Amino acid sequence: MPVRSFGKEELALVKEVLDSGQLSVLSGGKMQGRFETAFAEAHGAKYAVAMNSAMSVLHSSQIVAGVGPGDEVLCDPVCVFGALAVLYQRGKPVFVDCEPVTFNMDPELIEERVTERTKALIVTHVGGLPARMDRIMRIARKHKLLVVEDCAHAFLATYRGKCAGTWGDIGSFSFQASKQLGLGDGGLALTNKKKLATALALHAGAPTFMAVAHGVHYNFRMNEQTAAIGLAQLPKIVRACRELIKIGRLWDTAIAGCPWLLAQQAPEGAQSTYHLWVATFEGEQHGISRERFDAALKAHGVPFSVGYTGMAAYQHPVFATVFPEGTYPRGLCPNAEHMVPRMLLGYPLIPLDSAKRVADGLREVVEELS
Numbered sequence: 001m002p003v004r005s006f007g008k009e010e011l012a013l014v015k016e017v018l019d020s021g022q023l024s025v026l027s028g029g030k031m032q033g034r035f036e037t038a039f040a041e042a043h044g045a046k047y048a049v050a051m052n053s054a055m056s057v058l059h060s061s062q063i064v065a066g067v068g069p070g071d072e073v074l075c076d077p078v079c080v081f082g083a084l085a086v087l088y089q090r091g092k093p094v095f096v097d098c099e100p101v102t103f104n105m106d107p108e109l110i111e112e113r114v115t116e117r118t119k120a121l122i123v124t125h126v127g128g129l130p131a132r133m134d135r136i137m138r139i140a141r142k143h144k145l146l147v148v149e150d151c152a153h154a155f156l157a158t159y160r161g162k163c164a165g166t167w168g169d170i171g172s173f174s175f176q177a178s179k180q181l182g183l184g185d186g187g188l189a190l191t192n193k194k195k196l197a198t199a200l201a202l203h204a205g206a207p208t209f210m211a212v213a214h215g216v217h218y219n220f221r222m223n224e225q226t227a228a229i230g231l232a233q234l235p236k237i238v239r240a241c242r243e244l245i246k247i248g249r250l251w252d253t254a255i256a257g258c259p260w261l262l263a264q265q266a267p268e269g270a271q272s273t274y275h276l277w278v279a280t281f282e283g284e285q286h287g288i289s290r291e292r293f294d295a296a297l298k299a300h301g302v303p304f305s306v307g308y309t310g311m312a313a314y315q316h317p318v319f320a321t322v323f324p325e326g327t328y329p330r331g332l333c334p335n336a337e338h339m340v341p342r343m344l345l346g347y348p349l350i351p352l353d354s355a356k357r358v359a360d361g362l363r364e365v366v367e368e369l370s
Contacts (some may be wrong), residue, residue: 047197054174054187056220058085082122130159153275
């Protein structure tokens with residue numbers, strides 16, 4: 001660990017599904033419900049609704065928030081997925097800049113973006129580090145906004161003793177293959193509100209009841225085989241997260257004191273579970289070119305990448321196809337525009353001995369270029 005392993009536990013539960021002949025919850029399968037219960041219990045939540053992807057969860061959350069044409073939703077400017085979910089409902093994403101040390105939405109900038117058209121807020125816990133949810137929730141409650149936490153990176157991450165995904169109204173989790181709990185694909189919504197769980201579940205089952213359509217509902221159902229693998233993986237990844245934290249801290253230590261590599265910093269009371277290790281490359285200010293840095297990383301066997309998408313979320317080409325020119329001007333979120341092209345990303349889901357070699361290589365890069 002923390003390399004993901006699949007073995008007899010997964011095979012036993014998948015065999016249980018196959019032996020039952022019930023490959024879907026619609027035909028009487030029980031595995032999805034078992035997985036939902038176990039996942040909710042692991043995070044201290046009341047309800048869980050499994051779906052086929054985290055994008056389906058984000059989309060469904062905007063439906064239950066009542067987002068439609070002309071409505072606005074506050075989004076962070078680093079990861080684009082929450083904003084895409086708003087576009088699915090023909091709403092308008094309104095971007096709130098990130099903090100320069102956490103990469104997460106800056107709570108102090110939220111209220112200036114709220115208007116009479118604002119319906120909801122989607123906050124991403126970047127890299128696995130929870131945002132300052134206590135402050136975000138106070139503002140959201142003041143303005144009666146539904147809050148969605150995008151926890152695609154933040155499996156079992158905590159802020160002030162509560163799991164990410166349980167602070168807001170809905171927590172959205174991803175089981176895409178690269179995530180801590182990687183099941184190939186899949187997603188899940190957490191909530192402590194029965195009414196929201198019921199509304200979300202309308203889109204996680206079938207769009208009709210006994211072939212009679214009662215509403216415009218999507219079909220984002222998770223299959224029983226995926227749920228079986230998730231149920232077997234869950235206790236393994238709970239243990240693996242402890243090692244991911246060790247690796248994240250190991251890499252933080254490797255660059256400690258370096259003025260041109262700035263590691264993501266957790267707010268007080270926050271614990272990342274490091275889907276990604278994140279730092280900012282500020283070498284240009286110290287006479288170190290991006291090309292030199294890239295070459296040094298390669299030479300010392302550090303498999304990190306610089307630049308993420310190279311642009312703030314609202315600079316992705318899709319927004320120019322939907323909104324008039326000037327809707328999202330350059331300089332809208334200056335921290336994000338500066339940081340995203342300089343994001344240094346490492347993937348900690350590797351063996352501990354490999355992570356130690358990466359730390360040594362990273363330390364050598366800092367010594368060489370400094």
